[in-house]
Amino acid sequence: MGDEGAGWRQDKEHRTMAETSSSHGMPVALGFAAMLLSVAIAVPIRAAAHAASLTAMSANPCTAAANAAPGGAFMHMLLHPGAHFHLPPQSAQQKASAARAADRAQAKDWAGLCRYQAANEVLRHPPRVVFMGDSITDFWQYGDPALFTHGVLDRGISGQTSAQMLVRFWPDVLALHPKVVQIIAGTNDIAGNTGPTRERYYKDDSEAMVTLAKARGIHVILGSMPPAARFWWAPKYRPAPEIRRLNAWLRRYAREQHLRFVDYYAHLVSPRGTFRRSLSNDGVHPNRRGYEVMSALARKAIARPWPHSPARAARP
Numbered sequence: 001m002g003d004e005g006a007g008w009r010q011d012k013e014h015r016t017m018a019e020t021s022s023s024h025g026m027p028v029a030l031g032f033a034a035m036l037l038s039v040a041i042a043v044p045i046r047a048a049a050h051a052a053s054l055t056a057m058s059a060n061p062c063t064a065a066a067n068a069a070p071g072g073a074f075m076h077m078l079l080h081p082g083a084h085f086h087l088p089p090q091s092a093q094q095k096a097s098a099a100r101a102a103d104r105a106q107a108k109d110w111a112g113l114c115r116y117q118a119a120n121e122v123l124r125h126p127p128r129v130v131f132m133g134d135s136i137t138d139f140w141q142y143g144d145p146a147l148f149t150h151g152v153l154d155r156g157i158s159g160q161t162s163a164q165m166l167v168r169f170w171p172d173v174l175a176l177h178p179k180v181v182q183i184i185a186g187t188n189d190i191a192g193n194t195g196p197t198r199e200r201y202y203k204d205d206s207e208a209m210v211t212l213a214k215a216r217g218i219h220v221i222l223g224s225m226p227p228a229a230r231f232w233w234a235p236k237y238r239p240a241p242e243i244r245r246l247n248a249w250l251r252r253y254a255r256e257q258h259l260r261f262v263d264y265y266a267h268l269v270s271p272r273g274t275f276r277r278s279l280s281n282d283g284v285h286p287n288r289r290g291y292e293v294m295s296a297l298a299r300k301a302i303a304r305p306w307p308h309s310p311a312r313a314a315r316p
Contacts, residue, residue: 062114111167133184143291162205184223
């Protein structure tokens with residue numbers, strides 16, 4: 001009887017309330033509406049007695065999972081020189097499940113604001129240098145951890161496009177008050193990680209980050225994208241020509257804005273235009289030897305004397 005009995009009792013209560021209200025001169029419909037209103041008011045009051053109500057703008061939406069490091073086996077394939085890089089086989093169901101999980105993560109924290117939130121909050125002193133970027137920068141702290149000492153911070157997030165970096169540029173760079181920021185972006189824009197885009201949008205995002213940094217008195221180093229003939233996660237694209245074209249634009253823009261430009265591409269590319277095999281296992285990301293090359297270039301760029309304050313970005 002369970003549900004049917006409960007429903008019958010509720011119907012009987014409703015009829016009794018309505019009849020009682022009508023007998024005192026209140027229309028039946030109005031009495032029923034009053035009952036619904038009392039229920040609607042009572043429910044939030046009861047809930048509030050157990051816990052304070054939160055909106056989507058809660059005190060801390062971030063979870064411990066946001067700070068999880070990449071898997072050890074995957075990083076070994078990427079970073080250990082000579083390791084064979086291969087993607088483990090996945091069924092259609094596994095691929096669909098991974099895609100859904102990625103979509104849920106993106107919906108919760110599209111810009112990756114949670115990734116470095118805890119680390120930013122415990123900083124006691126402003127850093128000397130912040131490295132902002134995608135996986136090229138993210139994996140750098142594992143490929144050459146010695147670089148990220150003595151006030152040099154890594155704030156790269158794997159898979160990010162320039163638009164996502166721009167959103168988190170305030171908490172991960174500006175709010176930390178570094179003297180210098182290095183920006184490497186663009187690989188995932190070309191791969192379409194956040195959907196189709198245009199070169200102009202990438203340039204706008206890059207210029208916006210530079211403008212914000214210079215307005216805060218932060219010196220800017222622009223790093224070129226490393227070479228890539230194919231992306232293993234987006235194999236339909238042939239990115240090499242666009243990488244060269246956007247790197248040429250970065251160089252010109254850095255010169256126009258009096259920024260430092262580090263040409264990592266020139267030191268990582270093979271005569272065929274691909275990533276040198278001795279410096280990359282997957283043709284996209286540096287291995288430890290590749291990061292050693294990049295670190296030497298970065299140290300030179302950082303060590304050169306800086307003027308007292310950066311020139312403000314000129315209006316286009």
